[in-house]
Amino acid sequence: MAAMSGPSGSETVVVVGAGIIGAACAEALSARDIPVIVLDRGGIASGTTSRCEGNVLVSDKPAGPELDLIRASRAEWPDLLARIGASDDVEWEDKGGLVVATDEDTAAALAQFAAAQRAVGVSAQPVDAHDVRGLEPHITPDVCHAVYYPQDAQVQPVLATTALLRAVRQRGGSVRSGVTVLGVHHDRHAGGIRAVVTDQGEIGCAAIVNAAGPWAGQLSDRLGAPVPVQPRQGLILVTAPLPPTVRHKVYDADYVGAVLSGDAALQTSTVVESTAAGPILIGSSRQRVGFSDRIDPAILFEIARKAIRLFPALRSVPLMRAYGGLRPYLPDHLPVIGPDLRVPGVWHATGHEGAGIGLAPATGRLVAELFTGAPPHLDPAPFRVDRPSLGRVA
Amino acid sequence: MNVIVDGSPVTARSGQTVAAVLHELGQTSWRTTRRSGRPRGIFCGIGVCFDCLIVVNGLPDVRACQRLVADGDVIATQYGVRLPDEAEVAR
Numbered sequence A: 001m002a003a004m005s006g007p008s009g010s011e012t013v014v015v016v017g018a019g020i021i022g023a024a025c026a027e028a029l030s031a032r033d034i035p036v037i038v039l040d041r042g043g044i045a046s047g048t049t050s051r052c053e054g055n056v057l058v059s060d061k062p063a064g065p066e067l068d069l070i071r072a073s074r075a076e077w078p079d080l081l082a083r084i085g086a087s088d089d090v091e092w093e094d095k096g097g098l099v100v101a102t103d104e105d106t107a108a109a110l111a112q113f114a115a116a117q118r119a120v121g122v123s124a125q126p127v128d129a130h131d132v133r134g135l136e137p138h139i140t141p142d143v144c145h146a147v148y149y150p151q152d153a154q155v156q157p158v159l160a161t162t163a164l165l166r167a168v169r170q171r172g173g174s175v176r177s178g179v180t181v182l183g184v185h186h187d188r189h190a191g192g193i194r195a196v197v198t199d200q201g202e203i204g205c206a207a208i209v210n211a212a213g214p215w216a217g218q219l220s221d222r223l224g225a226p227v228p229v230q231p232r233q234g235l236i237l238v239t240a241p242l243p244p245t246v247r248h249k250v251y252d253a254d255y256v257g258a259v260l261s262g263d264a265a266l267q268t269s270t271v272v273e274s275t276a277a278g279p280i281l282i283g284s285s286r287q288r289v290g291f292s293d294r295i296d297p298a299i300l301f302e303i304a305r306k307a308i309r310l311f312p313a314l315r316s317v318p319l320m321r322a323y324g325g326l327r328p329y330l331p332d333h334l335p336v337i338g339p340d341l342r343v344p345g346v347w348h349a350t351g352h353e354g355a356g357i358g359l360a361p362a363t364g365r366l367v368a369e370l371f372t373g374a375p376p377h378l379d380p381a382p383f384r385v386d387r388p389s390l391g392r393v394a
Numbered sequence B: 001m002n003v004i005v006d007g008s009p010v011t012a013r014s015g016q017t018v019a020a021v022l023h024e025l026g027q028t029s030w031r032t033t034r035r036s037g038r039p040r041g042i043f044c045g046i047g048v049c050f051d052c053l054i055v056v057n058g059l060p061d062v063r064a065c066q067r068l069v070a071d072g073d074v075i076a077t078q079y080g081v082r083l084p085d086e087a088e089v090a091r
Helices: A020-031 A065-083 A104-119 A129-135 A157-170 A213-222 A255-260 A297-310 A353-372 B018-024 B086-090
Strands: A013-016 A036-040 A097-101 A125-128 A145-149 A174-177 A181-186 A193-198 A201-204 A207-210 A230-239 A249-252 A267-274 A280-286 A319-329 A336-339 A346-350 B002-005 B008-011 B053-056 B059-063 B074-076
Touching: A013 A020, A020 A036, A020 A065, A020 A157, A020 A346, A020 A353, A036 A157, A065 A157, A065 A353, A097 A104, A097 A129, A104 A145, A125 A129, A129 A145, A157 A174, A157 A353, A181 A213, A193 A207, A207 A213, A213 A230, A213 A319, A213 A346, A230 A297, A249 A297, A267 A297, A280 A297, A319 A353, A336 A353, A346 A353, B002 B018, B018 B074
Parallel strands: A013 A036, A013 A207, A036 A174, A097 A249, A207 A346, B002 B074
Antiparallel strands: A097 A145, A125 A145, A181 A193, A193 A201, A230 A280, A230 A319, A249 A267, A267 A280, A336 A346, B002 B008, B053 B059, B053 B074
């Protein structure tokens, strides 16, 4: 097949996946003068990135490597947006998060969870039951304890991805949609890879970054470097545009349990937030249903019922629509970020499950640092693809 | 049947949508946009675009093109966005 036109060559890095993670990797690499080509089987932000909530959440992560990653990423977000001139373009909101408990057992678990986060430096401020309504006037009087997380933020993921890819193109990189990656050609002499094979020809390159989200497992098989990423579905309801009703990202303290579970069965936990455009997003569920995009109305009812319990004022508010998205899930709930030593030249940046928007800047930065041999801004070891907790990956 | 439109009694026929009743009165706009206050009425007419929203019996964001009138309905122009009036909805 003929070679594709464009800046392909022996220095080029091909990033597969034009979602937030691929865009952040491409931006970080191109900022370090590495030529990049971003490929996507669909369009820009056409997968998970356009079917999520735009969470940049510190609050839902227990002390550990993912918390370290989100803290670095949360700090990076405003700097990154400023660097690409997009601070006012992506509906970034420093709104803070409020986690609430409505029974004493959950309140005790929440208090303990927050204390462990404070011990490692997270701002997690306990809020007494009688002060909660000052923060959220419409919240249920049943709240018995809450924790306020001023660092929680929100961004419009499609706009952010578009802004990142715009910066990539301005630096000479290219972004191509509708291109499917079939495999790689190995360089028998020098080691590593010399080209990516696509359904539209070959692209000469030095490396390929697997940022294919829920489809990263399938792509990794084609690259000869399998990682056990699986899709996990999350459903979100969208209300009609409302007057200001919900001020923060508000969620039930049982959210943490649902995110951290690997159970295939359905779990729902309430997350309620307004958007800059006016509608309120109500989530969310977690269920392993393969690559199905079917939406089960029973789940929508359960999500709605729990949201009304937190915000009774939403009881009669019309829903405009619901959407489902696949979250790239790894069994140990940590992303894989970095080179795959089994196939030199293959890199992974995937498996962020429902936290990919928040984690994107630090993920991209870490990939670029490791790729260029610069000192990493945080310990990359917990995210290695050959970590023991991923089991069969050798 | 009788309904109320912005405070005035109006006669309607069974099977009419709210939008049809308003058009019969010669009214083509019954909502204002939430930022610039521009007039809105029927756009797609088939329930997809959510442009023809109106307040019916205290419930905002009702699609006038889909909602069939019922005797005694209280129909009101929707100015921007608002939460449902729970007392009126319950009634």
